[in-house]
Amino acid sequence: MNSPEPRxxxxxRRQPVxxxxxxxxxxxxxxxxxxxxxxxxxxxxxxxxTPELALQVTLQPIEAFELDAAIVFADILLPLVxxxxxxxxxxxxxxxxxxxxxxxxxxxxxxxFDPAQELAPTLEAIKLLRSALPASTPLIGFAGGPFTLxxxxxxxxxxxxxxxxxxxxxxxxxxxxxxxxxxxSMTQAYLLAQIEAGAxxxxxxxxWAGALSPTDYQxxxxxxxxxxLQAVAETGAPSLHFGTNSATLLELMAEAGGDAIGVxxxxxxxxxxxxxxxxxxxxxxxxxxxxxxxxxxxxxQTRRILDQAGGRPGHIFNLGHxxxxxxxxxxxxxxxxxxxxxxxxxxxxxx
Numbered sequence: 001m002n003s004p005e006p007r008x009x010x011x012x013r014r015q016p017v018x019x020x021x022x023x024x025x026x027x028x029x030x031x032x033x034x035x036x037x038x039x040x041x042x043x044x045x046x047x048x049x050t051p052e053l054a055l056q057v058t059l060q061p062i063e064a065f066e067l068d069a070a071i072v073f074a075d076i077l078l079p080l081v082x083x084x085x086x087x088x089x090x091x092x093x094x095x096x097x098x099x100x101x102x103x104x105x106x107x108x109x110x111x112x113f114d115p116a117q118e119l120a121p122t123l124e125a126i127k128l129l130r131s132a133l134p135a136s137t138p139l140i141g142f143a144g145g146p147f148t149l150x151x152x153x154x155x156x157x158x159x160x161x162x163x164x165x166x167x168x169x170x171x172x173x174x175x176x177x178x179x180x181x182x183x184x185s186m187t188q189a190y191l192l193a194q195i196e197a198g199a200x201x202x203x204x205x206x207x208w209a210g211a212l213s214p215t216d217y218q219x220x221x222x223x224x225x226x227x228x229l230q231a232v233a234e235t236g237a238p239s240l241h242f243g244t245n246s247a248t249l250l251e252l253m254a255e256a257g258g259d260a261i262g263v264x265x266x267x268x269x270x271x272x273x274x275x276x277x278x279x280x281x282x283x284x285x286x287x288x289x290x291x292x293x294x295x296x297x298x299x300x301q302t303r304r305i306l307d308q309a310g311g312r313p314g315h316i317f318n319l320g321h322x323x324x325x326x327x328x329x330x331x332x333x334x335x336x337x338x339x340x341x342x343x344x345x346x347x348x349x350x351x
Contacts, residue, residue, distance in 0.1 A: 029323065031332075112186065115190045147209050151211075243262070244264045246263070269282065
């Protein structure tokens with residue numbers, strides 16, 4: 001007989017599970033001593049571009065905790081390099097792009113590319129991971145959402161107000177549409193290549209979408225995210241659609257697509273699920289800062305979110321954003337144990 005499908009994939013499809021699956025955004029990274037040791041020898045881009053190192057880093061949290069999914073170690077900005085951007089990561093500053101997009105001429109100089117060739121190290125890491133991971137631990141691939149990637153391309157790095165990106169959007173719409181079309185086609189091809197390489201689910205990180213009003217999101221972003229997620233849906237692989245500060249956008253994000261909608265901690269999970277619709281799974285949504293709290297506080301807040309899910313099929317436990325640097329390893333373990341040992345008091349009426 002075939003083994004049952006892993007609980008994470010079952011939850012993505014809103015099927016019953018024996019216990020709530022849990023994984024974490026940025027579950028591999030700076031909070032882990034093993035990762036910090038590796039970073040003393042290798043830069044971030046070097047790790048991402050070396051399949052054996054990406055494999056090693058991806059497996060570190062899987063070996064440390066009883067997680068229900070692995071996510072390939074990469075960075076959402078990796079596709080920018082073959083497109084023609086001069087990308088670097090400055091210590092203490094983050095990603096820096098030396099030649100940002102500011103006008104239509106800058107968009108026209110960008111290149112299309114074949115992910116199978118230009119992003120081969122990540123695809124090779126996925127293949128290695130599928131061989132190394134147990135059958136019970138599925139592998140998640142990912143990409144940045146078109147809006148988030150476009151913002152990095154225009155701002156040249158992180159931003160608080162996204163004034164350059166919004167200015168281009170409002171004053172040079174032809175440049176905006178051209179850039180979004182190019183980024184969307186690239187993102188679509190990249191995710192499909194990851195699935196072909198062996199990723200069993202993919203997440204679209206539209207981390208900066210919450211900077212937009214619902215009207216602007218619907219007009220300038222939703223059609224592009226929808227194109228990406230529709231292409232993924234045609235493969236049969238589950239997709240997760242995530243954004244931060246997105247409480248006002250959840251209905252529109254659900255319309256754009258995704259088998260599961262990821263929500264941050266700024267909205268209660270039960271209200272978010274009602275907004276999204278019970279025909280979708282939901283992922284989230286513990287505040288990452290809670291992991292710096294007392295053991296009792298961590299357990300109480302974890303149970304509160306699980307109580308809000310009410311035992312309804314389709315909840316994937318996660319943080320409302322990535323694990324923060326300095327997070328205690330013991331706190332991560334405590335959350336995993338609390339999720340897996342949780343027993344709902346009563347079952348909700350499932351729709």
